[in-house]
Amino acid sequence: MSTSLVTAPLRAAAFRLSRPSSFAKTSIQLRQRSVSCRVSRGSSSHRDSNSFAIVTNAAITPAHAWPRTASVSTTIRLATSPPSSSASDPPKPAIYQPPTTGLISHLPSAFIPYAELIRLDKPTGTYYLFLPCLFSTLLAAPLATPIASASTVVTTSALFFLGALIMRGAGCTINDLWDRNLDPHVERTRLRPIARGAVSVQQAIPFLGAQLLAGLGVLLSLPTQCLWYGIPSLLLVTTYPLAKRVTNYPQFILGLTFSWGAFMGFPALGIDLLAPENLHLTLSAGCLYASCVAWTVVYDMIYAYQDIRDDVAAGIKSIALAQQAQAKAFLSAVAVLQVGLLAGAGVFAGAGPVFFVGSCGGAAATLAYMIRTVDLHSVQDCWRWFKNGAWVTGGAITVGLLGEYWVRCEQLGEMERTLIDE
Known part of the structure; x- marks a missing residue:
């Protein structure tokens, strides 16, 4: 599939979306299942036998402001969906770093x-x-x-x-x-x-x-x-x-x-808290x-x-x-x-x-x-x-x-001093 075949329908879609109150940025995804596609750019290629997503990011301006030679930048990437998390999922990979500070770092x-x-x-x-x-x-x-x-x-x-x-x-x-x-x-x-x-x-x-x-x-x-x-x-x-x-x-x-x-x-x-008194x-x-x-x-x-x-x-x-x-x-x-x-x-x-x-x-x-x-x-x-x-x-x-204990100690000391004076 050539790049022009991909970008042509995207450019048309972008023109239809363009209005005076245009979007600042749009992302268009096309998915195709059960089709094997290869898009080559230079020496690199991407293949997926189940699905692929074409994500296009373009700054959309009103149609009359577009130059006749305007082009749309395309990027091809694989589309994958992250699995949902549950208690039965395998645990996340642990990346442990030994402590470098604190008391136990010296052990x-x-x-x-x-x-x-x-x-x-x-x-x-x-x-x-x-x-x-x-x-x-x-x-x-x-x-x-x-x-x-x-x-x-x-x-x-x-x-x-x-x-x-x-x-x-x-x-x-x-x-x-x-x-x-x-x-x-x-x-x-x-x-x-x-x-x-x-x-x-x-x-x-x-x-x-x-x-x-x-x-x-x-x-x-x-x-x-x-x-x-x-x-x-x-x-x-x-x-x-x-x-x-x-x-x-x-x-x-x-x-x-x-x-x-x-x-x-x-x-x-x-x-003794159990004593009746x-x-x-x-x-x-x-x-x-x-x-x-x-x-x-x-x-x-x-x-x-x-x-x-x-x-x-x-x-x-x-x-x-x-x-x-x-x-x-x-x-x-x-x-x-x-x-x-x-x-x-x-x-x-x-x-x-x-x-x-x-x-x-x-x-x-x-x-x-x-x-x-x-x-x-x-x-x-x-x-x-x-x-x-x-x-x-x-x-x-x-x-x-602590304040209550100190006051009680002072009161006891005062009582003892009073008894001694008497």
């Missing part, structure tokens, strides 16, 4: 996949697991008998942070083992160590056992009573990854898991736990919006999908519930104004600002708020609890 190459498996390079999850432990420690500290010293609060919090670091890593390992056939189909997770084959299942299971033993060691470093409070959480840690397969609200199950530390600060400082403290710990569950739903729903498109293709359930039509209204309602439950924890614990203004007021202000400004359609913005929310909202709650 031996053999250790890097395991460091990535426990998300050592992404510590935000550790902070979210640690903060409920810190909240309960600070809430319980002025209620202990005698009042917990600052050194005891610091030591207990440090043990909780170490435990959070270990158990968050164990939770990530469990999650990646459960999701090893789903992660390759999600853009954000397809290069995780198990998904890309850097760590096998046979290697991950003994590694998980070592993590759980290390976590047990930290738990045994706390008062014995903490052991009986901590062990039940292992059931939640193990089963949470399955929630996304059976419910649209796996973030709620994650909240039950990540918020367990809201109970742990009380027995760590010698307060401590019923008000049991209710306080329960409200704090429920508040942290609600907080988890808020921040993890924002986190889930990073994967909302891939989750549809992979068949993963998510609160982001379930509440997509009224996302910010739902987030606002859960945030109000969170602050209300936090206030309830303070009421049952006999907290003062510093707690209600600092912790409750700070949480309300930071959550309102985050929900109003977060762009749920932006992966980068969702990640930014998830990453910073730990220390924006979590930091506000911590500052209020």
Whole structure:
């Protein structure tokens, strides 16, 4: 087929399309099936036995402005249609680049996949697991008998942070083992160590056992009573990854898991929540736990919006999908519930104004600002708020609890000085 035979009908079509209000650019495609065509230009040729597309781009001007020798530039290319994506499609090819910055970039190459498996390079999850432990420690500290010293609060919090670091890593390992056939189909997770084959299942299971033993060691470093409070959480840690397969609200199950530390600060400082005389403290710990569950739903729903498109293709359930039509209204309602439950924890614990203004007021202000400004359609913005929310909202709650603890210590010191003077 000669070039003139191709361009002649295209030029006629272009003249017919030309009007005073002409298009700035037009693209014309001609498809022919079951015909084998060859168009040679110089030494190159293109052949397709099924279809070919002739794409013409021409600046169309009114017909009277065209010169008599005007020509149309043609390009011949194959027409192909990209396959639709689904959970049954083969995973996208992984192009992994070893880290060149950050802590794990300095590790031996053999250790890097395991460091990535426990998300050592992404510590935000550790902070979210640690903060409920810190909240309960600070809430319980002025209620202990005698009042917990600052050194005891610091030591207990440090043990909780170490435990959070270990158990968050164990939770990530469990999650990646459960999701090893789903992660390759999600853009954000397809290069995780198990998904890309850097760590096998046979290697991950003994590694998980070592993590759980290390976590047990930290738990045994706390008062014995903490052991009986901590062990039940292992059931939640193990089963949470399955929630996304059976419910649209796996973030709620994650909240039950990540918020367990809201109970742990009380027995760590010698307060038995099961004693009848401590019923008000049991209710306080329960409200704090429920508040942290609600907080988890808020921040993890924002986190889930990073994967909302891939989750549809992979068949993963998510609160982001379930509440997509009224996302910010739902987030606002859960945030109000969170602050209300936090206030309830303070009421049952006999907290003062510093707690209600600092912790409750700070949480309300930071959550309102985050929900109003977060762009749920932006992966980068969702990640930014998830990453910073730990220390924006979590930091506000911590500052209020620290202030309340300091005031209680000052009041106790004043009472002791008064008794000495008398």
